Amino acid sequence: MAINTLSTQVFAGQRPGTSGLRKKVTVFMQPMYLENFVQALFDVLNGVSADAQVGTALHGQTLVVGGDGRYHNRAAVQTILKLAAANGVQRVLLGQGGILSTPAVSAVIRGRQAFGGIVLSASHNPGGPDGDFGIKYNASNGGPANEALTEAVYARTQVLAQVRISDAPDVDINVQGTCGLDGMQVEVIDPVADYAAVMHSLFDFDMLRGMFKAGFRVRVDAMNAVGGPYAKAILEGELGAPAGTVVNAVPLEDFGGLHPDPNPVNAEDLIAHMAREDAPNFGAALDGDADRNMVVGRNFVVSPSDSLALMTAHAKLVPGYSQGLLGVARSMPTSAAVDRVAKALGIDCYETPTGWKFFGNLLDAGRVTLCGEESYGTGSSHVREKDGLWAVLFWLSLQGVSGRSVQSLVTDHWRTYGRNYYSRHDYEAIPTAVADALMLDLRAQLPQLQGRSFDARTVVLADDFSYTDPVDGLVSAKQGIRLVFDDGARVIFRLSGTGTEGATLRIYFENYEADTAHQDSPVQEALADLIAIAEQVAGVRARTGMAAPTVAT
Numbered sequence: 001m002a003i004n005t006l007s008t009q010v011f012a013g014q015r016p017g018t019s020g021l022r023k024k025v026t027v028f029m030q031p032m033y034l035e036n037f038v039q040a041l042f043d044v045l046n047g048v049s050a051d052a053q054v055g056t057a058l059h060g061q062t063l064v065v066g067g068d069g070r071y072h073n074r075a076a077v078q079t080i081l082k083l084a085a086a087n088g089v090q091r092v093l094l095g096q097g098g099i100l101s102t103p104a105v106s107a108v109i110r111g112r113q114a115f116g117g118i119v120l121s122a123s124h125n126p127g128g129p130d131g132d133f134g135i136k137y138n139a140s141n142g143g144p145a146n147e148a149l150t151e152a153v154y155a156r157t158q159v160l161a162q163v164r165i166s167d168a169p170d171v172d173i174n175v176q177g178t179c180g181l182d183g184m185q186v187e188v189i190d191p192v193a194d195y196a197a198v199m200h201s202l203f204d205f206d207m208l209r210g211m212f213k214a215g216f217r218v219r220v221d222a223m224n225a226v227g228g229p230y231a232k233a234i235l236e237g238e239l240g241a242p243a244g245t246v247v248n249a250v251p252l253e254d255f256g257g258l259h260p261d262p263n264p265v266n267a268e269d270l271i272a273h274m275a276r277e278d279a280p281n282f283g284a285a286l287d288g289d290a291d292r293n294m295v296v297g298r299n300f301v302v303s304p305s306d307s308l309a310l311m312t313a314h315a316k317l318v319p320g321y322s323q324g325l326l327g328v329a330r331s332m333p334t335s336a337a338v339d340r341v342a343k344a345l346g347i348d349c350y351e352t353p354t355g356w357k358f359f360g361n362l363l364d365a366g367r368v369t370l371c372g373e374e375s376y377g378t379g380s381s382h383v384r385e386k387d388g389l390w391a392v393l394f395w396l397s398l399q400g401v402s403g404r405s406v407q408s409l410v411t412d413h414w415r416t417y418g419r420n421y422y423s424r425h426d427y428e429a430i431p432t433a434v435a436d437a438l439m440l441d442l443r444a445q446l447p448q449l450q451g452r453s454f455d456a457r458t459v460v461l462a463d464d465f466s467y468t469d470p471v472d473g474l475v476s477a478k479q480g481i482r483l484v485f486d487d488g489a490r491v492i493f494r495l496s497g498t499g500t501e502g503a504t505l506r507i508y509f510e511n512y513e514a515d516t517a518h519q520d521s522p523v524q525e526a527l528a529d530l531i532a533i534a535e536q537v538a539g540v541r542a543r544t545g546m547a548a549p550t551v552a553t
């Protein structure tokens with residue numbers, strides 16, 4: 001077996017987005033496409049500089065590798081192993097079958113003090129031969145690489161001429177154990193064990209077991225994605241939930257045709273079950289790589305922003321957080337519901353750009369304990385990724401300890417703190433030029449928007465969100481156009497950084513309602529005037545020819 005040096009060509013567009021590099025499977029299957037990106041990553045990690053001096057940072061190190069099991073996962077794993085062996089990596093910890101959920105990768109990196117890890121996933125994007133594939137690097141803290149690193153990798157992809165790769169035969173990834181690959185050790189590990197141990201350290205498993213013994217009923221929809229084995233092992237295996245509690249539990253390469261993005265539209269089967277006469281007490285859905293969660297009560301959907309606020313308010317009920325929280329963080333478009341709780345608790349609340357990579361520094365510096373996003377993502381300092389099953393166990397615990405239903409917990413929260421009505425409207429697959437022009441025009445309008453009145457509301461802040469990381473001082477500009485009104489209402493416009501077809505425009509709406517008599521309106525009704533303002537300002541209909549968003553959550 002030998003290490004070969006192959007010449008490669010530069011591929012345009014290998015710049016990681018909100019969460020790694022995501023493209024159509026057909027793009028990833030082009031000869032040398034994946035090799036190019038991974039070699040660029042290894043070069044950057046090895047400190048290859050402009051004069052092409054090879055560094056040694058990866059030499060003797062351990063990397064974690066795993067993915068969400070979607071189409072192309074297995075082939076990509078073999079390629080990455082051969083590249084790793086040729087680039088000085090000493091050992092790879094690989095999830096059995098090439099499988100590791102995103103939070104599990106984070107848990108393994110941290111628990112085993114690995115140098116870093118590679119996650120193969122396009123997360124909430126559809127899979128299969130016509131679907132999407134993705135790759136992301138996580139650093140030694142277990143979290144997504146920061147923008148400085150992803151930009152360096154991108155720059156390297158644009159000048160790369162050669163790839164170093166072993167010509168060794170494929171490794172058997174189906175059986176746990178250790179084997180060699182051109183001098184590198186490949187250890188195939190149980191994908192669930194490390195993660196489950198972390199859950200044990202945070203939650204009262206005896207109490208949760210007692211809930212199921214007493215007949216508490218749960219339905220978790222794993223959307224035929226990677227969360228299935230984790231949810232089954234922990235809920236049905238360890239906690240004694242009846243078989244069938246976890247549905248769509250076997251990871252399929254095309255997710256069985258489901259779109260593994262847990263919102264009421266894509267998880268309509270769960271929503272229908274929760275509306276039935278004999279509905280379970282609690283329901284949840286996970287996404288493709290099991291880092292997202294949607295939580296639902298009987299006939300009651302919880303807004304992700306509210307979920308973060310409630311978790312913050314009740315964190316002390318969960319053993320892992322009984323000492324209280326250091327602080328909390330939310331992405332900018334996420335509603336300010338959690339801000340109110342943080343204020344009441346006297347803890348700091350940070351506002352970051354969209355994407356989990358921005359929470360890492362705050363968590364590492366001990367500034368925050370919980371984080372969340374409006375896109376069905378919540379997590380904590382236990383790993384450096386959002387974590388779907390963790391959120392399910394957290395909500396189960398809240399119900400177990402309080403003896404209250406999801407609906408009563410949430411409505412009570414509104415009565416105490418007020419309600420932040422919230423919705424996100426997505427306009428998917430619009431031509432990139434149209435989307436870019438729309439954002440450019442909005443940016444140009446900012447000076448006139450500042451101070452402008454719309455009926456009873458006046459814009460008190462019109463800007464393009466810029467974030468200065470309080471820990472390392474890195475600045476991330478152009479993170480979303482925001483209009484903040486004098487009553488606290490907000491309208492935010494940004495373009496998605498995870499899509500693979502044209503552009504996706506996301507418009508976020510938030511309106512605070514303190515009056516307890518007006519907290520139970522249908523969400524779209526309560527936000528109708530803000531939705532009209534957005535249309536007036538951005539002219540989405542005329543520009544896109546779309547009469548309505550493709551998805552509203």
Ligand code: VG1
Pocket residue numbers: 018019122123124125287291292331354355356373374375377495496497498499506
């Ligand atoms: C979306 C969400 C963002 C999330 C990201 C990754 O990004 O809005 O909140 O962190 O997906 O989630 P964007 O740029 O498309 O808006 V996952 O679960 O797909 O890794």
Ligand code: CO
Pocket residue numbers: 102123124287288289290291292
């Ligand atoms: Co995800």
